[in-house]
Amino acid sequence: MLDQESIPSVGEQAYRLIRNDIIFGRLAPGARLRLEKLRDRYKVSITTLREILARLAADGFVRAEGQKGFAVAPVSDEDLTEIANLRILLECHALEQSFTDGDVDWEASVVAAHHKLNVMERKMISGDLSVRETWKRYDWEFHRALIQACGSQLLLSTHGEIFDKYLRYQMLTLTFRGEEAARDHRDLMQAALSRDAEAGKTILRRHILNGVEHSIQARVAERLSA
Amino acid sequence: MLDQESIPSVGEQAYRLIRNDIIFGRLAPGARLRLEKLRDRYKVSITTLREILARLAADGFVRAEGQKGFAVAPVSDEDLTEIANLRILLECHALEQSFTDGDVDWEASVVAAHHKLNVMERKMISGDLSVRETWKRYDWEFHRALIQACGSQLLLSTHGEIFDKYLRYQMLTLTFRGEEAARDHRDLMQAALSRDAEAGKTILRRHILNGVEHSIQARVAERLSA
DNA sequence: ATTCGAAAAATAATTGATTATTTTCCAAAT
DNA sequence: ATTTGGAAAATAATCAATTATTTTTCGAAT
Structure with a gap:
């Protein structure tokens, strides 16, 4: 019995992956999040990544520096x-x-x-x-x-x-x-x-x-x- | 003296507009947020709108119903x-x-x-x-x-x-x-x-x-x- | 009259290309 | 040696087209 609701979209999967990678330290605090590198690593397009990073910025795990890209939120x-x-x-x-x-x-x-x-x-x-x-x-x-x-x-x-x-x-x-x-x-x-x-x-x-x-x-x- | 930092991107401007329209009731609680209608109203492309709506969903002003679109958060x-x-x-x-x-x-x-x-x-x-x-x-x-x-x-x-x-x-x-x-x-x-x-x-x-x-x-x- | 299934229409999600902006590099001027 | 300005390269932001999914419609079966 395949539950359709349990298959998240590609974007949702990548969001969870990236979020977890930040929480579990696989993306280091302060690290720049270059869209091209993320595309290669997470296998989603740049536009989808922007959507994900915007969400993560609103969540507080990512810093969006207007027109200068994104970075993992620092720690202190x-x-x-x-x-x-x-x-x-x-x-x-x-x-x-x-x-x-x-x-x-x-x-x-x-x-x-x-x-x-x-x-x-x-x-x-x-x-x-x-x-x-x-x-x-x-x-x-x-x-x-x-x-x-x-x-x-x-x-x-x-x-x-x-x-x-x-x-x-x-x-x-x-x-x-x-x-x-x-x-x-x-x-x-x-x-x-x-x-x-x-x-x-x-x-x-x-x-x-x-x-x-x-x-x-x-x-x-x-x-x-x- | 033109301060470059004070010119927000198109997407940022639309984000603020939509956010304010929700807060000030111009987008009614529970209203479906159809991407094509928003594109006509706010003059940005659908992909940019998705990015904005994802942020607003993280903010709590919009409900994202996985693969079924977005709606203005209800009130009660x-x-x-x-x-x-x-x-x-x-x-x-x-x-x-x-x-x-x-x-x-x-x-x-x-x-x-x-x-x-x-x-x-x-x-x-x-x-x-x-x-x-x-x-x-x-x-x-x-x-x-x-x-x-x-x-x-x-x-x-x-x-x-x-x-x-x-x-x-x-x-x-x-x-x-x-x-x-x-x-x-x-x-x-x-x-x-x-x-x-x-x-x-x-x-x-x-x-x-x-x-x-x-x-x-x-x-x-x-x-x-x- | 109601239910079911398939097709069409509508809409959501994603993509890659194009445009806009920032950063880097390098030559010229001081 | 340092500063400045412009060009090239890199990267961010946006777009429209394509693909995927959901909803609606409609005809057939009951």
Whole structure:
């Protein structure tokens, strides 16, 4: 049974590829995005690429410099800090709404998402870094599950945009905080099931800020070893 | 002295036109955006239009329905409420940061922006509705000035996106609350100059929620008279 | 009268060519 | 040696044509 809706257009496929390549660092921060090179790499025409880059510019992953081409959005500690602070603002608020309004289906989805994430974290802790993209996807799914019942589509989509920006920084340094992050996730799930929004917000804030600190240190170390 | 940077490309001009036409209701919510009709109306080619619509879809003003064309984003009371709540979350937070960190230059810009807004509000109160787009622009500038010193570019740009969505609802109903809104603005300016973030947040929350209520009532009245 | 399937019409998506703009290179002037 | 200006090369922006997909229409079957 072939689902026609599951076959994206050529342009949509290339958009997803390029977006992922930026988030996962395969297109480096600040890199010029020459249309002819992108055409060769992604196998779509220049006009289609312009459409994609315009979307990515609106998404914030690409910088469009009027008539001077496009470049991958740069990264900086300041930007990461701003992203993290905005993520905290949005996600803590959404968490609180979700903890208040979530039903038993929501609880089940939180538990299921945590289980999947925990499986990946176990693998990462044991040294298997090959699952890192899956791990980050489950990390997203877990955080999304926690806030899913917040009652505002706009808040969810805005949070998703910010989360992707945060994710990009994590993929660029690709550090793993090990048991500490896994414990945070477990604590978040417990807070969700006991509907303790204050605890949830405190854990989440700490979780994010520690992640930022860890990423910034990793970026410092990277610069020193370069 | 001709500033080359001030001559936007054909595509950029059309993007701004179409965006404004959506915000100011000249392209109605839910309306199909047929490429051939847009080409005739805005005098750009279909490929350029696709690029523009892709951007506007990423902005949230247009809905792209995969392979079935584009439509102006719909409006609803639920959406307006979500926008308002997110605006409150972002703007109150940014207000607090701004009130804390703003310097004397910031104070001057708040006073100046309030002055310009007040001039327009005086005209609106006296019955001159012809200045309504200028009035809404100064309304934006005033609110932007209040939060300008919040210290986060990302917060400012995210807030700007939400504000535009809120603005669209206001332009669609084009109601004016008269002296009540003007008093809120005055109170906000006073709170800013006295660095009273708690008062500022209370006024702002009330200001936005009353505006929402007013818009929803106006939309109900519109539906009854149609 | 209703349903189904095929063809036609309409519209979306993509392409490559053309036009417009920016960047680089190089020779002449200082 | 440095600066300036113009030409060439590179690249961005736009276009119209072609291809792909969706929607509408209409005749045949039930």
